[in-house]
Amino acid sequence: MNQEVLNVMKERRSCRSYKPEQISDQALQAVLEAGTWAPTGMGKQSPIIVAVQDPDTVAALSKMNAKIMGVDFDPFYGAPTVLVVLADKSAPTYLQDGCCVMDNLLNAAEAVGLGSCWIHRAKEEFESEEGKALLAKWGVQGDYEGIGHCVLGYWNGEKPAPAPRKDNYVYYVK
Template sequence: MNETLKVLETRRSCRNFDKERMVSEEDIQAVVKAGTYAATGMGRQSPIIIAVTNKELRDRLSAENAKIMGTATDPFYGAPVILIVLADKDIPTYQYDGSLVMGNLMNAAESLGLGSIWIHRAKEEFESDFGKKILADLGIEGNYEGIGHCAIGYAAAPANAPAPRKENYVYYVK
């Protein structure tokens, strides 16, 4: 099987990251670059990615996300790197574009031996004063909506085997 198809078939969400091991800058850059090559409607590139390796901001994002979710646990499962995807709401395909970026990020992470998981609630975070301040502090202007957080890091345990695919997943018309 070719390596791309193997990655697509074996990638699973990681819910237990090695909290002591940081991802190399080279691997972070490779994952982020892959995200920037996701297909976007009419090539408009509506998404942006905020790559967070700063522990203080990572922990603040975790606390805010947990508050939105209504829990006190770390919704990022200890991942040391959070890649936040936002997309320009003025582009009609922004949600699809941002979702494809998230997929590219997770698949690129898998290809490098990293675990990943899509964590929601970015929309609520970046609609709040908390998220708006982060954007303002970074000098990011525009009509952006949070699409998701791609938490990446080294898995603390092997991934589970994929579940069998459901019946009637695909219908062929020949």
């Protein structure tokens, strides 16, 4: 049994306050590699990951996301890196594939000492004309759907305590 991996999964929390400093290239590469090893339906690897560290692009994505959410604050919580996960809609398991990538990214971030959070609304962002223009600018071609944003950075403050696990989380059929 690999207790270290299980501990990473137990200790991971959503980070909602980041230091402004950019993450190291080494940490970024480790997280991205973990994302590429996520399970996908029939091994088709329908997702792609766009790593965004350009401050102007991060700000533009944040603004788009906030508009969809209907809020007047940064939904990325000041994270300096945004990993956009998209998946090819021609794969019947594209949504599940993209979710597996997101999960690997989040757990890998914890393993390398980063804070992370899954931010929704990527679907709506990249269905918009502004989102489609960004994909074209980035050279992303194909029929992709936004699955989520994995925001990354160094924790600004302490991790919150975990919520207790609910009763009846697991049912056994033997």
